[in-house]
Amino acid sequence: MRDPGDGEEVAMIRWGWLRDAASRLRRGWRPVLEATVAATVAWILATRLVGHPQPFFAPAAALIVLGQARGQRLRRAVEVVLGVAGGVLVADLVIQGLGPGTTWTVFTVILLTVALAAAVGATGVTLVQAAVSALYLVVVAPPTEGLVPFRFVDALVGGAVALAVSQLVDARRPLAPLVAEVRGTFDEMAGLLTDIAGALDRHDEPGALAALRKARGMDARVDRLRDEVLAAGEALWLNLRRRRHLGRLRSVDSSIRQIDYAVRNVRVLARAGVTLSRLSSPVPGDLCVALRSLAEAVGAAGEALAADLEGRDEVAERHAERADAAALAAVRTAGGLFTPGQTLPLMMIIGQVRATAIDLLRGVGAEDDAVVLSRVDQALGLPPV
Known part of the structure; x- marks a missing residue:
């Protein structure tokens, strides 16, 4: 004899399929x-x-x-x-x-x-x-x-x-999708750093593992960012009245390599965070402060690039200055933990804070690479080369 519940289960499966199909159609109309x-x-x-x-x-x-x-x-x-x-x-x-x-x-x-x-x-x-x-x-x-x-x-x-x-659709604002992708990429990376800091604050290994999984998915974000740069370039090239904006696009295009490096650094940082969360020794509070400062720098860097694309030069400059100050503050705070006897995961995180700060400053600043490196190492407390 047929179980009456079978019909309800089939109906639920069909309804779920229709709901998923409608959702996909709304997203892909x-x-x-x-x-x-x-x-x-x-x-x-x-x-x-x-x-x-x-x-x-x-x-x-x-x-x-x-x-x-x-x-x-x-x-x-x-x-x-x-x-x-x-x-x-x-x-x-x-x-x-x-x-x-x-x-x-x-x-x-x-x-x-x-x-x-x-x-x-x-x-x-x-x-x-x-x-x-x-x-x-x-x-x-x-x-x-x-x-x-x-x-x-x-x-x-x-x-x-x-x-x-x-x-x-993009004729009036051909750079809008790219601006949204820039903000989304940097917001996700900033949120990731905040998640790592929270997991270390709580000595939360599952939270640190969740952050690592997010970090491993950031490569897809960078790929989408590259795709949006190509799409924006095509849109500007086809729009005769807006080709003058190609210069803004080139400035962001040159920053994508540094963004990619920063994403890789954060992934390594997240992996070290998992190891650190497993240790019995307490996590220094200043390390989490440094990570939150770095998250603030990442968010400000994203706003700087977005404002640059939108042609708001003064706003972009203010955000770039904020990113600079927050990144150096993160390095300075992390540098205070750079003492003998610290655990290897902690030292790795300090190194990745430094590397991420360098890539952020190179991505949003106009300074020479050697100048950026010198300023970051000075904040870390390393002797000048």
């Missing part, structure tokens, strides 16, 4: 809307403006370009157009010699198209698009007089529409 609008507009332009009765490549090119990550779409649009042109050219020549629809024609077209694409250094989208375009012409719609330029124009229309649609 933009790509759905972009793809639908771009493919439809590309089809309309190709049929009514260009006059092509079967513009397969126009919506297809739009979908292929939008399928790429933001920041890579301009390059992909060019690759799609070149791939279509190369594939159509090869297919047209082979069909003229061997006729359409034969096995030898299909074999020859694929071989020559892929070989030609590989010979010119094409990879990925360009190679596949060339082969698919050529195969489509052989199997589905053999070219006739006048169709070769139509298909090339179709791909051009589709790629251009995809680029235009992808920029509509």
Whole structure:
């Protein structure tokens, strides 16, 4: 006999799946809307403006370009157009010699198209698009007089529409997504340092392990930050009125390497924090003070970079000064613990406080690297080199 509870369990599973699907759709509505609008507009332009009765490549090119990550779409649009042109050219020549629809024609077209694409250094989208375009012409719609330029124009229309649609949302504020990602990355790193300090305050090994798990996930944050820099650069390049802001983008781009180094330092610091939390000896209170000062420096550095991107130079300078002062305060406080007889994990944390402070100051300051290093070591109490 069937258990009545089975039906309730199935209903709960279905409801949970529907709820998750609705949540994913709420988060991912933009790509759905972009793809639908771009493919439809590309089809309309190709049929009514260009006059092509079967513009397969126009919506297809739009979908292929939008399928790429933001920041890579301009390059992909060019690759799609070149791939279509190369594939159509090869297919047209082979069909003229061997006729359409034969096995030898299909074999020859694929071989020559892929070989030609590989010979010119094409990879990925360009190679596949060339082969698919050529195969489509052989199997589905053999070219006739006048169709070769139509298909090339179709791909051009589709790629251009995809680029235009992808920029509509960010047209007024192309740097806004990058600014949000900068703030999110630095806020998460500052929160991580605060979590480590709290775990050490409480001698909380599970809390220290949780912080370490968060630290290991920070690499994904840095990757997203790099992706947003590429996307912002593409958006600014396509927006003629805002290309003057590319200089701001370059300043942040040059800081990403230091941010990456800082993330790695914090991960090592978190690992040492786990070891320190396992020891029976008490954790010095000044160490947690130093970590919280470093967290304040990280937060201020993020605000400095965000304000720089937004063109608020005076605000950026104030935050950079605050980051400088907090980072040196963290090093100074940690340096007071730099005495003989301390445990190895504690010494490691002091070293990572120093290294993180250096990377932060290099990321937001205009000083020479040697000057930054000298100031940090002076705060740590090390003799000048």
